[in-house]
Amino acid sequence: MAFCTGCSLLCDDIEVDFEGAKVKRTLNLCRKGRGHYDSLLVDRLAPAVDGSLVDIDEALSSAAEVLEGREKILLFGWGNSTLAAQKAGIELAKKLGSVIDDPSSYSQGLITEKVLKGELPTCTFDDVRNFADVSIFWGDDPSSSHPRHLSRFSYYPRGEKRQRGYEEDREAIVIDVRKSPTAQIAADGFFKISPGGDADFIEALMAALGGKIPKVEDKKRMLNLGTKLRKAKFGAIFTGLGLAHSLGGDLDAFFSLVGKLNELTRFSVIPTLGDYNTRGFNQTLFDEAGHVNSVSFKDGVDHGPEFGIAKYLDSCDAVMVVGSDPTAVLPAPLAKKLAGMPMVAVGTHRTLTTDGADVTVPIGVAGLEVGGTALRTDGVKVEFDAVVDSDYLPDVEVIERIMEAV
Numbered sequence: 410m411a412f413c414t415g416c417s418l419l420c421d422d423i424e425v426d427f428e429g430a431k432v433k434r435t436l437n438l439c440r441k442g443r444g445h446y447d448s449l450l451v452d453r454l455a456p457a458v459d460g461s462l463v464d465i466d467e468a469l470s471s472a473a474e475v476l477e478g479r480e481k482i483l484l485f486g487w488g489n490s491t492l493a494a495q496k497a498g499i500e501l502a503k504k505l506g507s508v509i510d511d512p513s514s515y516s517q518g519l520i521t522e523k524v525l526k527g528e529l530p531t532c533t534f535d536d537v538r539n540f541a542d543v544s545i546f547w548g549d550d551p552s553s554s555h556p557r558h559l560s561r562f563s564y565y566p567r568g569e570k571r572q573r574g575y576e577e578d579r580e581a582i583v584i585d586v587r588k589s590p591t592a593q594i595a596a597d598g599f600f601k602i603s604p605g606g607d608a609d610f611i612e613a614l615m616a617a618l619g620g621k622i623p624k625v626e627d628k629k630r631m632l633n634l635g636t637k638l639r640k641a642k643f644g645a646i647f648t649g650l651g652l653a654h655s656l657g658g659d660l661d662a663f664f665s666l667v668g669k670l671n672e673l674t675r676f677s678v679i680p681t682l683g684d685y686n687t688r689g690f691n692q693t694l695f696d697e698a699g700h701v702n703s704v705s706f707k708d709g710v711d712h713g714p715e716f717g718i719a720k721y722l723d724s725c726d727a728v729m730v731v732g733s734d735p736t737a738v739l740p741a742p743l744a745k746k747l748a749g750m751p752m753v754a755v756g757t758h759r760t761l762t763t764d765g766a767d768v769t770v771p772i773g774v775a776g777l778e779v780g781g782t783a784l785r786t787d788g789v790k791v792e793f794d795a796v797v798d799s800d801y802l803p804d805v806e807v808i809e810r811i812m813e814a815v
């Protein structure tokens with residue numbers, strides 16, 4: 410069996426035959442996973458300095474030169490890195506007295522941190538498959554982003570207490586601004602909200618759960634939802650970017666709703682995180698510094714939004730991006746600022762970010778060309794081996810060699 414690191418579900422039941430690095434036959438891979446496997450032969454990153462190809466040793470020493478002597482370095486990315494590389498990255502941040510951050514600082518970091526602090530109830534996907542009778546997808550469309558989410562865990566499968574599966578035993582509720590593929594599966598369980606309407610929806614649902622008349626157009630439907638959730642035996646809420654972006658930095662209303670649901674019955678939260686090991690980075694940094702992102706190691710441990718990439722780009726003087734493509738997702742002015750910085754990019758493939766870097770350092774694809782460990786988005790640790798031969802270095806070795814050189 411092979412693993413797939415195409416998303417944070419880290420599917421462990423993949424069968425695959427290769428001819429060299431070319432995929433010949435697969436079983437259980439979704440379309441996204443197949444693209445991930447096929448990408449072994451497409452657009453790979455090469456070691457380069459100022460756009461000219463060099464050997465890997467020169468790329469590594471040039472990477473160290475970009476970072477050396479800088480006062481304010483940002484080490485960013487890490488969601489597509491193994492646990493060992495993430496740990497080494499944090500050690501590098503300490504050695505350099507730099508800031509370390511990941512995309513969760515502008516997405517679901519607040520939710521993940523609350524989960525890791527034990528202030529938001531959570532569970533594993535196996536609990537969901539075995540016990541959940543209600544799955545809520547909030548601003549989350551795993552049918553597109555994590556294609557096997559519903560089939561392996563959250564809707565279709567039969568489980569210990571859910572022998573009749575989705576036909577009778579399990580219900581899907583989707584709260585979203587558009588009728589996403591997941592919403593289409595939920596059919597009558599789809600609640601369409603207006604962009605930014607999550608706070609109003611939460612207020613109405615809180616009223617319905619409290620036996621009050623909700624201030625929404627379709628009061629009966631909201632009251633029915635309240636009754637359904639009250640009667641659930643075990644509910645799971647999967648949060649997505651839509652919820653995090655809609656509520657911005659103020660998720661208290663959502664946390665209160667989860668608290669209210671747990672006064673009435675049992676509901677757990679699992680953030681649907683994008684990169685295969687986002688949860689791993691958040692957990693590793695949390696264990697080390699008490700925060701999941703936006704940490705400065707300049708003077709001991711400091712944390713705050715000023716150390717998130719969106720703000721820190723204003724003041725930092727060099728960036729190392731590892732396994733991430735912030736240029737593709739940041740607002741244009743920030744992406745432009747990033748592209749103008751002295752930058753090292755470590756990654757598996759060419760991206761908009763690597764194309765703007767002064768030094769690029771290639772690494773092997775985790776789970777395919779190199780082994781390692783990672784945390785699934787529900788926090789379960791998985792260990793994977795390489796399944797094809799490769800000359801690419803593992804990410805942890807690249808980070809350690811840069812650390813030795815600075």
Ligand code: SF4
Nearest residue numbers: 413415416420439442
């Ligand atoms: S759901 Fe994610 S981990 Fe599973 S096969 Fe698809 S891309 Fe890979």
